[in-house]
Amino acid sequence: MGHSAVWNSHPKNYGPGSRACRVCGNPHGLIRKYGLMCCRQCFRSNAKEIGFIKVNKYASRIHDVFPGIAEEMGTAAKGDPSSAIF
Numbered sequence: 001m002g003h004s005a006v007w008n009s010h011p012k013n014y015g016p017g018s019r020a021c022r023v024c025g026n027p028h029g030l031i032r033k034y035g036l037m038c039c040r041q042c043f044r045s046n047a048k049e050i051g052f053i054k055v056n057k058y059a060s061r062i063h064d065v066f067p068g069i070a071e072e073m074g075t076a077a078k079g080d081p082s083s084a085i086f
Contacts, residue, residue: 012018020027021039029040036043036050043050 023042026039
């Protein structure tokens, strides 16, 4: 029984070697959060289709980030400093 026959004889069910991207099969740079299980390159190319949006970290008001959500939540009008998110 040679080295190659023994090396992968037991299936790996845990650790980083047991997981791979569900799109391309790459085991590196895997995003597991929210059950995505895709590598960072595939995430960047498919983020819009998945439903992720890029948010400006300097946007201080919910009105700037999500227009229309303020009416649903019943918050103050746009421009009101009391509606700032910190």
